Amino acid sequence: MYLYLYDAQLSGKPFQHALVRVETRLTDLGIGGKISRLSPLKNLRELIHDEVASGVRTVVAVGDDATFLSVVNEIIPYDNVTAGFIPLGGTSVIAAALGIPNGEAACDVIAARRLSRLDIGRANTTYFLSGLRVPSNQASFELDSRYHVKPNAGSFTVLIRNLPPEGWSADAVGRRFDPADGLLEVVIEPPENGGGLFRRRRQSTPSILPCRQIKISGGKSTTVLTDGERVLKTPVTVDVLPGKLRVIVGKTRVF
Amino acid sequence: MAFPLLALGRAWYIHRAFIIFTIFMFKRDDAGHEIETIIGPTVKVEGDFAAAGDVVVEGAVSGQLRTEQSLRIGEQAKITANVSAGAALVAGEIVGNVTVRETLEITSTGKIFGDIRTKVLAVAAGAQINGKVEVGEHRARTEPKPREHVPDPNRPPLPKAKLAA
Numbered sequence: 424m425y426l427y428l429y430d431a432q433l434s435g436k437p438f439q440h441a442l443v444r445v446e447t448r449l450t451d452l453g454i455g456g457k458i459s460r461l462s463p464l465k466n467l468r469e470l471i472h473d474e475v476a477s478g479v480r481t482v483v484a485v486g487d488d489a490t491f492l493s494v495v496n497e498i499i500p501y502d503n504v505t506a507g508f509i510p511l512g513g514t515s516v517i518a519a520a521l522g523i524p525n526g527e528a529a530c531d532v533i534a535a536r537r538l539s540r541l542d543i544g545r546a547n548t549t550y551f552l553s554g555l556r557v558p559s560n561q562a563s564f565e566l567d568s569r570y571h572v573k574p575n576a577g578s579f580t581v582l583i584r585n586l587p588p589e590g591w592s593a594d595a596v597g598r599r600f601d602p603a604d605g606l607l608e609v610v611i612e613p614p615e616n617g618g619g620l621f622r623r624r625r626q627s628t629p630s631i632l633p634c635r636q637i638k639i640s641g642g643k644s645t646t647v648l649t650d651g652e653r654v655l656k657t658p659v660t661v662d663v664l665p666g667k668l669r670v671i672v673g674k675t676r677v678f
Numbered sequence: 679m680a681f682p683l684l685a686l687g688r689a690w691y692i693h694r695a696f697i698i699f700t701i702f703m704f705k706r707d708d709a710g711h712e713i714e715t716i717i718g719p720t721v722k723v724e725g726d727f728a729a730a731g732d733v734v735v736e737g738a739v740s741g742q743l744r745t746e747q748s749l750r751i752g753e754q755a756k757i758t759a760n761v762s763a764g765a766a767l768v769a770g771e772i773v774g775n776v777t778v779r780e781t782l783e784i785t786s787t788g789k790i791f792g793d794i795r796t797k798v799l800a801v802a803a804g805a806q807i808n809g810k811v812e813v814g815e816h817r818a819r820t821e822p823k824p825r826e827h828v829p830d831p832n833r834p835p836l837p838k839a840k841l842a843a
Contacts, residue, residue, distance in 0.1 A: 572721060573722045577720070613720045628719070629716070631715060
């Protein structure tokens, strides 16, 4: 049984035509289900809890990355529930990583039901799928309770990734960022310098350190941003839950 | 007439089995080298660093540095640690003992200040080594045990008077 959760912004006029096409395609494929429109007044946790109790086994987020991530955050406690994603309303980085096309074409991916078990990251009590970002250069990192990593002086951006980082080429990504390997990758990107008016060049190669647990500590100004742009204050303990999320993926996924 | 045909059939099966085995081995090898750790030139790592896959070090490491796979120490890298790896290429500086299971290659810019233990060693002209070097297959060292005194049962006992004296 399917539950389709529509993002609040999809109730606007620009998306009405696209939504009708999606709904028609879902009905044609025989995977229609209950539709619920999200709104600030609706409690997503309670909604999913009630629907799972009444027999829903696949929850499909219809909207952007934020919609999918908020749905993922709520279905993690349920082992028997599968997540699906129909991206609508802007470019989706997560959909690209999962190999899901935009709009109506995503319905075919949902119908094909190619399942994959992905790792989920946990920062204190917040779950994340793609990664975290630590913009401050005052933070210190302890990896796997064994060693410390310290960037040299300068403004660094530290990423903790489960999915490949945005904007990285396929060569640079390689097979390092596999969301099903039971590891998170700490990426320390050195500051960029100006390589010209239209070109920016990095000073040196970034560091990539695979690990299972990270303890982030730092001063008062140090914050950690989750992929849903939720802000966490340090100290933050990050770990990985291997194969925790069952999700429908497309053929063109990057892992 | 049947014998050469049977032999040909057997050879074909052995050939197919070899191809399948080779593909399987390459896939395993490929999977084993997927995870690569890169310690960039702008990063310092302190503590007991252990990795399962290949490691590239361009920055600074102090403490311990271990990997089961290959290790590459870049020209600008400075390692103040005991190093253990499956195979290693050293172009930077290591202060500590180095143990490599297979091949250790030291380039012309490489410097090692510590003892080296490896199966195969390749050193380029200009490389610096300051320490004890052991190359080849290493067996477990067995110290010669002190011989225990076993009394000879055929030997007659000494007279008591002589013993007292």
